[in-house]
Amino acid sequence: MTRAPLTGESVLDAALTLFAERGYHGTALSEIAAALDVRTPSLYNHMRSKHELLHTLVERTVTGVLEDFHAAVDGRTDPLDRLHHATLVYARRHATHRREAIVVNRDTGSLDEPHRSAMQDLRRAHEHGLREIIVDGVRAGRFAVDSPALASFAIREMCVSIARWFRDDGPVGPDQVAREYTEFALTIVGVGRV
């Protein structure tokens, strides 16, 4: 029985799995160490603190969400086209990065300042970006919604929730889920089935 070498990445990955399963405050460093088959103090050769693990995981994820978003919408001008691609990548990510999504959504509030505010600002940037697309679409007469804010929340959170029920060994894959949820999103803003 040989053991993989301990690295910063392996510590982060074990932390990610356990934080997603039990929450940040529900996970002890001794459990992360046990998952890696080492003693707790050994972790400190690869991290500064438990808090830093959470911060790193949250920062990578929210940064990735924003990068995905810009890659999906930048250069596109049609609101329907922009919403379609923004939803597709956002929904897909929540099927392929379930642990990250669960940790960000549950534990960002457990971050200490100033990190908490910084991460919440990044999350809000994505939220506002998505809402602006809907506002633009309504203004252009392409979408029909009573409240862009409500529609935006509904679409966002619908996608986020994929992380809570998606199974890798389930009947539908990430691409199919992303396509169906994108269709839901478009019907919510009043654009019928494509």
Add this chain to the structure above:
Amino acid sequence: MTRAPLTGESVLDAALTLFAERGYHGTALSEIAAALDVRTPSLYNHMRSKHELLHTLVERTVTGVLEDFHAAVDGRTDPLDRLHHATLVYARRHATHRREAIVVNRDTGSLDEPHRSAMQDLRRAHEHGLREIIVDGVRAGRFAVDSPALASFAIREMCVSIARWFRDDGPVGPDQVAREYTEFALTIVGVGRV
């Protein structure tokens, strides 16, 4: 400066607020006591354990969800009518009982067995009830969805997420949010605007 008398309900209410804010594992009994302006041991005159507080809060909430559901759909036979009312009460509850929804969604997994399984079964009963309505509607040719399971998840989680952004002092009230989200739900199953 007088202080309200300590009761089982006041302890539960303080626990509910703090669990919703910081999570079950992120809340110390000393913080609940401080919020009530008493010392930690005094709490034990009104509860058996921290775990019991969580269990009581979760049980009351999931039981209430199921009661709401049955009050909304029992006696109705039309799938559209049933989905409409089931979504309306479910969405509305998440605007009026935000703390409860946040705690159930975040901390049910922190319950010890056998309570955890029992509470998860109750949650699943509601989930299956909602999905059955959609399956019935598809079978009757009233709804058009590719996957009742996906549509059911999307509608449920969209409603649950109301608890995460709704503000009592915001521009829209619980009834209006519930109506708009119910409209979203009906478009998701392919029933156009009413």
Add this chain to the structure above:
DNA sequence: CCTACCGATCGGTAGG
């Protein structure tokens, strides 16, 4: 990477 150990804090109890 380990053993040995630190102060702090946790949930909970004794006993009034």
Add this chain to the structure above:
DNA sequence: CCTACCGATCGGTAGG
């Protein structure tokens, strides 16, 4: 409702 106190566990450090 309180003071006093319990064993257990927490995140983290010393020092090799």
